[in-house]
Amino acid sequence: MHRLLLSLCALLLVSQPAYAQDSDRARERENRDRIERLERQVRQMQRRVYPDGQPANTAGFYDEPVATRQSVDIMTGRVEALERQMTTLVRQSEESQYRLGQMEAEVARMRAAIEDLRSAPPPAPVVQQPVVETPVEPDDALSGDDADDDSTAAATPAQRPVAVIPITDPARLADGEEAYNEGYRLWNAGDNAGAIRQLTAMVEQYPGHPKASWARNLKGRAQLDANRPRDAAETLLDNYRTDPSGERAADSLYFLGQALMRLDQPGQACRAYDELAEVYGGSMRGYIAERLPAAMAAARCDG
Numbered sequence: 001m002h003r004l005l006l007s008l009c010a011l012l013l014v015s016q017p018a019y020a021q022d023s024d025r026a027r028e029r030e031n032r033d034r035i036e037r038l039e040r041q042v043r044q045m046q047r048r049v050y051p052d053g054q055p056a057n058t059a060g061f062y063d064e065p066v067a068t069r070q071s072v073d074i075m076t077g078r079v080e081a082l083e084r085q086m087t088t089l090v091r092q093s094e095e096s097q098y099r100l101g102q103m104e105a106e107v108a109r110m111r112a113a114i115e116d117l118r119s120a121p122p123p124a125p126v127v128q129q130p131v132v133e134t135p136v137e138p139d140d141a142l143s144g145d146d147a148d149d150d151s152t153a154a155a156t157p158a159q160r161p162v163a164v165i166p167i168t169d170p171a172r173l174a175d176g177e178e179a180y181n182e183g184y185r186l187w188n189a190g191d192n193a194g195a196i197r198q199l200t201a202m203v204e205q206y207p208g209h210p211k212a213s214w215a216r217n218l219k220g221r222a223q224l225d226a227n228r229p230r231d232a233a234e235t236l237l238d239n240y241r242t243d244p245s246g247e248r249a250a251d252s253l254y255f256l257g258q259a260l261m262r263l264d265q266p267g268q269a270c271r272a273y274d275e276l277a278e279v280y281g282g283s284m285r286g287y288i289a290e291r292l293p294a295a296m297a298a299a300r301c302d303g
Helices: 002-049 069-119 146-150 170-188 192-205 212-225 229-242 249-262 266-283 286-298
Strands: none
Touching: 002 069, 170 192, 170 212, 192 212, 212 229, 212 249, 229 249, 249 266, 249 286, 266 286
């Protein structure tokens, strides 16, 4: 009986390491299967993300004649690294597809807009209202008494109707936009003379451009910055009278008032401010709406 117990103990001592080794081999086989599956998925994903054939950044299997705790831990770490890499690749692929979808939608909208412009019938010529020659009193009126401030700012209109055909060609629209932008860059850099020349040329070359109202208004502001308030007043009033529905017509009325104040004509400046508030009301830009009350106060306008 004593010998039998000794034999059983010896058998248990021998079989325990063998059982642990079998367990390690099973984990190794499971990790190998996971690695093979993940590496196949990574290669498939890399073929989608890297169409030029960038190789997968994976190494070969860790091969040892006998499964050990160290080899199992190494394989487990590699499996976890592959799983993280797989997650990153999937996220990058989804982000790329989303951005590509946005770009395709934007290109489709641009193509549709161009096709609409090409298929639209040519617009009929638009006859503008007569243009006022000069917005201020003659030189001798500028030196008069306060009664001159209450006189009208506009002279007799000239009988020169101007026909302007709006530009619809995309190439000319882009060229006119760049011409205006160049004038703006010159004005923003302090080159008022260069900005005046550039903006004058832009209006003459692209009279029906949507930025023509912007260009005439900015030209008036450049003349005002160059201490030429009389020229500025003429340009700004011309912009308002030529295209009262232009995007910068309201701005021109405000800066016309500023030019008239430079010419020491607060009464006429108040007329410009009153017309600005009456015609454009709440549709004027916030930049102008914020400064109008102070400008009217400086001119001592009644209302």
